[in-house]
Each structure stands twice: as structure tokens, then as C-alpha cells.
Amino acid sequence: MKVKTTPVRELRPHPNNARTHSRKQVKQIAKSIEKFGFCNPVLVDDAKQIIAGHGRVEAAKLLGLEVVPTCLICHLSEAEKRAYILADNKLAENAGWDRELLAIELQGLIELDVDIELTGFETAEIDLVLEEAREASGAPVGPEDKTPEPSPGPAVTQTGDLWLLGDHRLLCGDARNKIAYERLLEGAKAEFVFTDPPYNVAIDGNVCGLGRIHHREFAMASGEMSEVDFTAFLQAVFAQLAENTVDGSIHQIFTDWRHLSEMLNAGRAVYSELKNVCVWNKTNAGMGSFYRSKHELVFVWKSGTAAHINNFELGQHGRHRIKDRRIAGQPPIESRPHFRQVRRSLIFKVGPGLQVPRVFARPALHQTGIRA
Numbered sequence: 228m229k230v231k232t233t234p235v236r237e238l239r240p241h242p243n244n245a246r247t248h249s250r251k252q253v254k255q256i257a258k259s260i261e262k263f264g265f266c267n268p269v270l271v272d273d274a275k276q277i278i279a280g281h282g283r284v285e286a287a288k289l290l291g292l293e294v295v296p297t298c299l300i301c302h303l304s305e306a307e308k309r310a311y312i313l314a315d316n317k318l319a320e321n322a323g324w325d326r327e328l329l330a331i332e333l334q335g336l337i338e339l340d341v342d343i344e345l346t347g348f349e350t351a352e353i354d355l356v357l358e359e360a361r362e363a364s365g366a367p368v369g370p371e372d373k374t375p376e377p378s379p380g381p382a383v384t385q386t387g388d389l390w391l392l393g394d395h396r397l398l399c400g401d402a403r404n405k406i407a408y409e410r411l412l413e414g415a416k417a418e419f420v421f422t423d424p425p426y427n428v429a430i431d432g433n434v435c436g437l438g439r440i441h442h443r444e445f446a447m448a449s450g451e452m453s454e455v456d457f458t459a460f461l462q463a464v465f466a467q468l469a470e471n472t473v474d475g476s477i478h479q480i481f482t483d484w485r486h487l488s489e490m491l492n493a494g495r496a497v498y499s500e501l502k503n504v505c506v507w508n509k510t511n512a513g514m515g516s517f518y519r520s521k522h523e524l525v526f527v528w529k530s531g532t533a534a535h536i537n538n539f540e541l542g543q544h545g546r547h548r549i550k551d552r553r554i555a556g557q558p559p560i561e562s563r564p565h566f567r568q569v570r571r572s573l574i575f576k577v578g579p580g581l582q583v584p585r586v587f588a589r590p591a592l593h594q595t596g597i598r599a
Contacts, residue, residue, distance in 0.1 A: 230268050232294040235287050238269065239276045243309050246316045248282040255347060256286035262345050268296040270315075278308055279315045330360035403463040408471045418536055420468050420478035426486055427457040454489060461493035468530070469497050475533030477502065480526045490526055498528040502535065 248256075260283070269280030277284060278300055287295045303311060333353050336343055343353060384390070389410060390397040400407030402424075452460060468478055478498065482490045494501065505525040529535045 228298045230296050230298055233269075233271070233275065233297040234294050235284060235292060237275050238271065238284055238295075238297070239274070240281055240284075241276050241278065241308070241312060244277070244281055244312055246281060246312075248285055253282060253285045253289055255344075256282050257289045259345055259347070260286055260290060262342070265292075265296055268298045270300050271297050272303075272308065273299070273301055278303075278312060326356060327360060327363070330356050333357065334360075403460075403467060405467060405470075408467060412471060417472045418476050420472060420476065420480070420530075422464075422468070422478070423481040424461065424464060426483045427452050427460075427489075457486065458489040458492050461489055462496050465493055465497040465528075472530050473533075473536070474531035475536050476530045477535055478528045478530055479505070480528065481507075482524050482526060484524065487524070494526060494528050498530055499532055500529040500535075502527040502529050 265283070265287070267280070267283065269283055270278040272278055275297075284295065300308075333343065333346070333348065333356060336346070337353075344350065348356075384399045386399055386401070387410075388399045396411055398407060398411040400410070402422075465478075465480075472478070480490070480494070491501075505527060507523045507525060509522060
């Protein structure tokens with residue numbers, strides 16, 4: 228097969244090409260061509276109609292290239308051309324990866340200071356591959372993944388205490404209180420919220436079993452509120468979240484099946500749109516004598532009227548495509564969904580005996596799971 232250069236303007240896409248190329252992917256191809264050169268010629272027929280290489284031609288146009296290398300394919304019938312166009316794309320998809328070897332290659336390229344996204348893998352995908360390899364090897368986890376045992380004595384942190392943890396800030400305060408946000412964020416606004424407010428369900432009889440571990444009740448919303456009161460409680464929290472986040476931010480908020488109406492009523496009063504509802508499908512069922520719950524629900528709200536900020540890239544990285552997440556009852560940090568880089572996010576967690584809820588601002592979040 229002979230390779231020759233052909234003006235880009237003379238090449239025509241095949242009308243039956245079913246393969247699509249997003250703007251994002253075309254940019255990736257263009258970046259690869261810039262770095263490695265045009266190593267894979269475009270296959271064309273006698274009429275200079277593209278048989279294989281539609282994405283590369285679009286990338287060439289993006290780069291302003293006037294000519295590209297082409298190979299003439301003249302031995303195929305029209306039916307065979309159409310079949311080859313499908314096969315050229317589909318057969319590559321049918322291949323798999325040796326995950327262990329892939330991890331070794333990616334880690335090696337990182338250590339050589341290569342721009343790793345030139346491989347076509349995005350940072351979140353690479354994190355997953357490397358983490359899987361670490362788990363499979365039995366390598367010890369880093370200190371950031373070790374959860375310290377709580378002390379049996381009284382809590383040290385008091386309401387209003389602000390902990391500075393490197394780039395992170397952790398505030399013990401009431402998430403309904405405007406002053407708490409002013410102290411935590413110092414006038415900045417968050418781009419993302421991930422929060423697990425209390426469910427207005429008593430701990431005793433619903434969370435604690437007959438085992439040795441018994442949790443304390445929450446400071447409030449621990450089963451004592453009426454439907455009206457709990458709706459007002461959630462709405463007050465949501466209003467502060469919306470006030471202290473940017474227009475278009477996504478707020479992921481946990482709840483249980485018992486309080487769907489309160490979540491919906493409070494959310495609709497504050498947020499502009501319910502984007503989706505995700506399911507945390509746990510490995511173990513909870514307590515109960517009727518149906519025993521083995522899941523929690525995550526309402527995905529959008530705040531404001533701007534286009535939503537895609538912090539989570541659903542569908543981009545394989546196993547995080549679906550909204551039913553089958554992960555352990557207390558998932559480790561590497562099992563949580565991955566997020567693109569954001570300047571500042573708010574993570575809320577309620578603990579028994581604490582003011583409701585604690586506020587945790589996490590700036591410079593970059594491709595890491597979020598612990599709730």
C-alpha cells in the first residue's frame with residue numbers, strides 16, 4: 228500500500244459512516260497528532276471518499292493542516308466498503324485490556340513526566356486503573372485512607388471551631404446558619420455540594436442492632452420532627468447551600484425512602500431542577516421486620532439557572548456510568564465516584580451529638596473520591 232499526501236479539502240466523509248466523534252474526542256486526536264505526528268494514514272477510495280479516518284480528518288481541520296497522509300483502497304466493492312467502515316470501528320472496541328500491565332505502563336509514563344492524557348485516558352480513568360492495581364497487589368494504603376478510631380471520651384471540637392487541614396477547612400457548625408458559611412468560605416462560593424443530612428429517623432431501632440456498636444442519637448432531626456418541621460429544616464439548609472454556591476452548581480443530597488416527600492418539597496422550593504436520583508446499593512441490608520432496606524437515595528439537584536457544572540462526568544469512566552452504585556456499606560474513598568477538578572466544594576456530614584451539620588469545605592479537589 229502506498230502512502231501519499233492529499234489535500235484535506237478534497238476528502239469527503241462517507242455518507243454511511245455511523246461512527247460519531249464528539250468535539251472533545253476530536254481535540255484529543257488533534258493533541259495526539261501534534262505530539263506524535265500523523266502516524267495513521269486515512270483510508271480513501273478512488274473518489275477520495277473516506278473509508279477509515281473520519282476523526283483524524285476532523286482533527287486535521289481543527290489543527291489547520293492542509294494535507295494529510297492517505298492510502299488508496301480500490302479492491303473493495305461498495306457493500307464491502309460499508310462493512311469495513313463498521314468493522315474498522317467495532318473490532319477495536321471488542322478488544323480488552325490487561326489491567327495489570329496497563330497500570331504498569333501508565334505509572335511508568337507518569338514517572339517519565341509524559342503528558343498522560345495523550346494516551347486517550349483521562350485522569351479519572353487512570354486513577355481507577357492505578358487504584359485497582361494497588362488493591363490487587365495488597366500494597367498498604369496511604370495514611371490519608373486510614374480512618375482513626377474515635378476516642379471514647381467527650382468530643383474535643385466545639386461549635387464554631389474551624390480546623391485548617393492543609394488546603395482543606397473543616398468547620399463545626401450549623402448548616403442553617405449564615406455565619407457558619409461566612410466563617411468557612413470567607414466570601415467565596417463553592418462549585419459542588421455532597422451532603423448527608425440526618426433523615427429524621429431515630430438511631431436506636433433503625434441503625435443500631437444488637438451488636439457491640441451502638442451509635443448516639445443526632446442532635447436534631449433524629450425522629451422527633453413532624454413532616455412539616457423536617458421539610459422546613461431541610462429547606463433552611465438547602466437555602467444556605469444555594470446561597471453559598473455558584474450558579475449552575477450540582478448538589479448531591481442523601482435521603483432514605485421514608486422522607487421522599489420532605490426532600491422533594493424542600494428541594495423544589497429552593498432548587499431549579501431535579502437532575503436525577505442515584506441509588507447507593509449497599510452490600511448489607513439494614514434493620515426491619517417488613518422489607519429491609521439495602522440502599523440509600525441521592526437526589527441530584529441543580530442550583531440556579533445557568534447550565535449545570537459537570538463535576539461528576541457521568542458515563543465517562545466505565546463503572547460510574549449507571550446511577551445504581553453497588554458498593555459496600557461503608558465504601559472506602561477509592562470506591563466513591565470521581566469528579567473533575569473544582570476550585571472549592573462543600574461536603575457536609577452529621578455526627579451524633581454534634582450540631583447539625585458539620586461543614587467541610589474542600590478546595591482544589593482533583594480526581595479523588597469524596598468521603599461523606
